[in-house]
Amino acid sequence: MTQQNDFDKILLAQSLNTSQTLFTTQVPGFEWSDGVSYELGMKFQSAKSGQVTAIRHWKAVNETGNHIGRIWSATGSILGSVTFSNETASGWQQQDLSTPVSILANTTYIVTVSCNSYFGVTNNALASPVVNGDLSSVADGNNSVFGSLNSFPTNSYQNSNYFRDIVFVVGNSLTKVSGDNQTGTAGSALANSFVVKATDSSGNPQSGVTVNFAITSGGGSVSSASAVTGNDGQASTVLTLGTTAGITNTVSATASDIGSVTFSASANPANTNAIYLENQKPGTTDWQIPQVGQSDIAGYATATSVNKGGSLPIKVSLAQAGNYTIDVYRLGYYGGQGGRLVLSSGQLNGITQPACNFDSSTRTVSCENWSTSYTLQVGNDWTSGLYIAKLTDQRSGSKSQVVFVVRHDSERSDILFQSSFNTLQAYNLSGGYSLYPEQSIGGQRAFKLSYDRPFAQHSTLSGSNPYNNIILSWEYNMVRWLESQSYDISYVTNVDVHANSSLLQQHNIFLSVGHDEYWSLEEFNSVQSNSINKAFFSANSVYWRVRFENSSTGVANRAMACYKDATDPVAPTNKFRSPENNKPESALKGNMYIGGRWQNFFFDGFDFVVKNSTHPYYANTNLNDGDKLSGLVGFEWDAINLNASPSGLVVLSESVQSQNFDQAELEGFPAGTDPRISQAVSFTSASGAKVFSTGSIQFMWGLDSEGVSGPREDTRIKQMVVNILADMGARPLTPGSGIIVP
Known part of the structure; x- marks a missing residue:
């Protein structure tokens, strides 16, 4: 019988769906021998269960002697073998197995044929899967395989194809019919059954087949661990999900000698919240931009925040008139991606806006004279949070960002997260002036700042200047962690709390994060007098007093004044601890700003040293007094003021900066106070509110250190924060591994 006749028979058999081979017209690139047997x-797989009825190999021209073919399991067990007879001089050889070998769908097996000296080969031919019909080679970077004669081969060289093959006949199959990828409530039964179907090689249903269902991950139970297929070939079971939310539950369905399939289902918490549901949506990293807002395009929103269902005008200026786009993202966890695309504007026509107005008496730059470029319509289904509108100049590819918050004023949530927009504005050097002389033109700082101008900030942490990146340097990491745990959160800005103290009434915890340095007196008084619990995961916060003014067209709270001395003609906009204000920040949060280290400050820091480890906030952390948590204190830090400490104050850390520092802020402290010391504290205020303050700007990097040089996440800190928030009235729906929720 000729090789061509053999090949014709193979093609005919495959056309009749009776047998299949992986290789058809392929031939080796060359023949080789190194004189070794x-x-x-x-390695191969089949998409369907069935039987291997024969083994094939390509015989090199100079190859002689006997050849033995074998089918192996992935772990090296011989499942079947045959000695070839009546071989031709070269080319494809085929030998039937006396007993066909049954194989399961989607399971790896190995076919081998011995070689005495010469063999055909094509290098790198199996680097990618070869697929024919139901058969495929396995592209795992370690295929094909070779080894000592008559032994299970485990070596591989350049994914070379040695032209070993099988003849395969589809047998009975087990397939999924319905019920896969459901979502239900943790601890509850799914709405729909997992249904499988057993069929023969012609697709006819097979009755009387026993199917075993087993939970393979996620816990829970199945209504039937074993079921027999009916006349329609189907069998089913119902999964009751495990009690842990936020994970995938899997169930295998197996029919002996036929195959196995796997069903998946997701478990939602019994009581979901908007943050949990939001973070189930697909995320992206496209919100990031690699550089500080570029000169070709800039813009700002006409308010720091917008309520759900409202509208937000955005003003954009291009260096050259042309087309641009706006893509709006919400920041969160989203499986670690950090953001989600919410809206894309499509192509817009942009102009070069007029020069911004400048008030030389206060060095205030205001771009209120720009025209509105785009009005963002915020849907009623948008989740409260931190948002970024990414502006892209289509001509140059330049990008910049507009940062804003979406509120939900009627929403009741456990946590009210205040974003530090006042501090972001204070360091904003857009137009050449901020509240800092070293950042301002000619070393002359502004006394008033307008919110009607672009922010000079950007998205990535590495190598960035945190002064221009307040939200994304510190708040972002806290947001990622809180939302990964599915805490119930609403978001606002300093301006919102200043203007509407009633926002504090609907929440259990007020949260200040990172670098929350600039507050108005109205905000200070509202937060202090309210019985809402307060957690300051921040330092240098509530340091400077500011006041707000209307814009030139009468829009409220669009200008922020901070003279930083007693010369403000309206109110003493200087330090809260100053004699004119006599409201030291320690009266609100228990500690107050004392020191900072700015040289290499962004990824620098010193250890958080535990004190009073028997306090309930350290429960289940296994921390003891004196234990150190690396790199969580800096770049500015707070300490207790013995002259102005609330009663009942408990010191939870006492950390000493051993390196040089750049500023010691000792105003209001007793003589002899050591500015190198940082202290975290807790106490209960006169209003009955529980208060915690970390005394460090970068404490939250112990929760999430995405983008931070030298990761410093620590499960013990996560447990500590879970304890603190639970004590104040917020618990995670999807706590991290190993976390115990009080």
Whole structure:
């Protein structure tokens, strides 16, 4: 019988769906011998269960002697073998197995044929899967395989194809019919059954087949661990999900000698919240931009925040008139991606806006004279949070960002997260002036700042200047962690709390994060007098007093004044601890700003040293007094003021900066106070509110250190924060591994 006749028979058999081979017209690139006998093989799988009825191999022209073919399991057990007879001089050889070998769908096997000296080979031919019909080679970077003669081969060289093959006949199959990828409530039964179907090689249903259902991950139970297929070939079970939310539950369905399939289902918490549901949506990293807002395009929103269902005008200026786009993202966890695309504007026509107005008496730059470029319509289904509108100049590719918050004023949530927009504005050097002389033109700082101008900030942490990146340097990491745990959160800005103290009434915890340095007196008084619990995961916060003014067209709270001395003609906009204000920040949060280290400050820091480890906030952390948590204190830090400490104050850390520092802020402290010391504290205020303050700007990097040089996440800190928030009235729906929720 000729090789061509053999090949014609193979094609005919495959056309009749009776047998299949992986290789058809392929031939080796060359023949090779190094004088050594080998076991040469290939890993393969089938998409359907069935039987291997024969083994094939390509015989090199100079190859002689006997050849033995074998089918192996992935772990090296011989499942079947045959000695070839009546071989031709070269080319494809085929030998039937006396007993066909049954194989399961989507399971790896190895076919080998011995080689005495010469063999055909094509290098790198199996780097990618070869697929024919239901058969495929396995592209795992370690295929084909070779080894000592008559031994299980485990070596591989350049994913070479040694042209070992099988003849395969589809047998009975087990397939999924319905019920896969459901979502239900943790601890509850799914709405729909997992249904499988057993069929023969012609697709006819097979009755009387026993199917075993087993939970493989996520816990829970199945209504039937074993079921027999009916006349329609189907069997089913119902999964009751495990009690842990936020994970995937899997169930295998197996029919002996036929195959196995796996069903998946997701478990939602019994009581979901908007943050949990939001973070189930697909995320992206496209919100990031690699550089500080570029000169070709800039813009700002006409308010720091907008309520759900409202509208937000955005003003954009291009260096050259042309087309641009706006893509709006919400920041969160989203499986670690950090953001989600919410809206894309499509192509817009942009102009070069007029020069911004400048008030030389206060060095205030205001771009209120720009025209509105785009009005963002915020849907009623948008989740409260931190948002970024990414502006892209289509001509140059330049990008910049507009940062804003979406509120939900009627929403009741456990946590009210205040974003530090006042501090972001204070360091904003857009137009050449901020509240800092070293950042301002000619070393002359502004006394008033307008919110009607672009922010000079950007998205990535590495190598960035945190002064221009307040939200994304510190708040972002806290947001990622809180939302990964599915805490119930609403978001506002300093301006919102200043203007509407009633926002504090609907929440259990007020949260200040990172660098929350600039507050108005109205905000200070509202937060202090309210019985809402307060958690300051921040330092240098509530340091400077500011006041707000209307814009030139009468829009409230669009200008922020901070003279930083007693010369403000309206109110003493200087330090809260100053004699004119006599409201030291420690009266609100228990500690107050004392020191900072700015040289290499962004990824620098010193250790958080535990004190009073028997306090309930340290429960289940296994921390003891004196234990150190690396790199969580800096770049500015707070300490207790013995002259102005609330009663009942408990010191929870006492950390000493051993390196040089750049500023010691000792105003209001007793003589002899050591500015190197940082202290975290807790106490209960006169209003009955529980208060915690970390005394460090970068404490939250112990929760999430995405983008931070030198990761410093620590499960013990996560447990500590879970304890603090639970004590104040907020618990995670999806706590991290190993976390115990009080």
